[in-house]
Amino acid sequence: MYILAIESSCDETAAAVSKDGREILSNVIATQIAEHRLYGGVVPEIASRRHTENINAVVKEAMEKSGLSLSDIDAIAVTYAPGLIGALLVGTSFAKGLSMATGKPLIPVHHIAGHIASNYIAHKDLKPPYLCLVASGGHSHIVEILDYTKFRVVGRTRDDAAGECFDKVGRVIGFPYPAGKFIDDAAKNGDANFYKLPKPVVNGSVYDFSFSGLKTAVINMAHNAEQKGETLHRDNMAASFQKTVAEILTEKTILAAKDLGYKTIALAGGVSANSGVRQKLSEECEKNGFSLYMPPLSLCGDNAAMIACQGYYDFLAGKRADESLNAIATLSLENI
Ligand code: KG4
Numbered sequence: 001m002y003i004l005a006i007e008s009s010c011d012e013t014a015a016a017v018s019k020d021g022r023e024i025l026s027n028v029i030a031t032q033i034a035e036h037r038l039y040g041g042v043v044p045e046i047a048s049r050r051h052t053e054n055i056n057a058v059v060k061e062a063m064e065k066s067g068l069s070l071s072d073i074d075a076i077a078v079t080y081a082p083g084l085i086g087a088l089l090v091g092t093s094f095a096k097g098l099s100m101a102t103g104k105p106l107i108p109v110h111h112i113a114g115h116i117a118s119n120y121i122a123h124k125d126l127k128p129p130y131l132c133l134v135a136s137g138g139h140s141h142i143v144e145i146l147d148y149t150k151f152r153v154v155g156r157t158r159d160d161a162a163g164e165c166f167d168k169v170g171r172v173i174g175f176p177y178p179a180g181k182f183i184d185d186a187a188k189n190g191d192a193n194f195y196k197l198p199k200p201v202v203n204g205s206v207y208d209f210s211f212s213g214l215k216t217a218v219i220n221m222a223h224n225a226e227q228k229g230e231t232l233h234r235d236n237m238a239a240s241f242q243k244t245v246a247e248i249l250t251e252k253t254i255l256a257a258k259d260l261g262y263k264t265i266a267l268a269g270g271v272s273a274n275s276g277v278r279q280k281l282s283e284e285c286e287k288n289g290f291s292l293y294m295p296p297l298s299l300c301g302d303n304a305a306m307i308a309c310q311g312y313y314d315f316l317a318g319k320r321a322d323e324s325l326n327a328i329a330t331l332s333l334e335n336i
């Protein structure tokens with residue numbers, strides 16, 4: 001079964017074609033990062049406009065690279081939630097139009113379910129049930145993957161997402177947007193024990209995250225240093241901050257896995273590209289005898305291959321949309 005998928009939830013216009021879910025025939029991404037970087041973050045209005053300009057060419061290229069024609073495609077999958085509403089609307093409108101014009105079924109896909117599915121592409125043996133840590137620019141979740149289309153969120157962030165924290169801290173210590181990769185690179189040259197940073201205590205769920213206190217701590221240190229006419233040691237701060245985030249994410253995930261009885265763990269989302277997070281989680285999984293699945297770096301960030309893969313499982317589960325499909329900015333993974 002061939003699925004054409006479209007993703008436009010944030011600042012990447014993407015299209016991909018999958019065969020029977022896990023095999024990717026094409027995966028095209030037009031990123032807008034360079035333009036948003038000028039403003040230090042994603043400007044939603046600009047994102048929508050660029051999606052509108054790019055989407056035709058991106059879908060066309062994904063079709064060409066797949067070696068198929070539209071008549072070979074069995075269904076069209078599209079990210080409809082969560083994300084920037086104007087950005088999502090471009091993808092959903094395009095997909096609805098294409099579905100109506102071709103008569104192909106339309107599959108609505110949740111963006112976070114897509115990130116989770118990125119591991120199915122790389123690891124053919126991975127199958128539910130397992131526990132997944134999803135850390136991206138907009139979300140930080142610990143999710144029980146009960147089945148390919150059935151999720152239970154056991155931990156979530158109370159404030160900033162992990163990626164958002166990387167980006168905000170990165171801005172304060174002088175890196176361009178999105179700062180995650182810059183912090184990752186700088187951390188390789190820094191001393192991770194140089195700065196002592198707080199690990200927040202979250203009342204209520206022991207699996208919930210909170211990153212705003214950590215962010216504020218770095219901002220305060222930067223301001224205090226500035227007032228004294230000093231500057232923070234950037235590489236050391238990058239390394240200390242990354243180590244702290246990696247520990248927070250890993251500790252909660254391992255705890256949840258032990259408590260809930262999971263021996264298989266997966267990592268997904270933009271922050272899954274972080275070398276510190278990958279290393280810390282790998283070490284702890286090995287210590288505890290857990291199997292760990294991580295996406296290749298090429299599938300960590302936003303892409304449509306993961307939407308094409310999840311779209312396949314959603315299709316098998318009977319999920320369909322029609323011309324009434326709307327984009328939704330905020331939607332829990334449990335309500336799809
Ligand atoms: O999943 P994603 O591409 O978009 C959302 O769905 O949000 O995640 C983007 C986030 C950004 O905050 C970016 O800084 C972060 O992923 N990121 C990283 C790395 N690469 C991307 N964070 C830490 N280390 C990285 N190597």
Ligand code: ZN
Nearest residue numbers: 136270301302
């Ligand atoms: Zn994403």
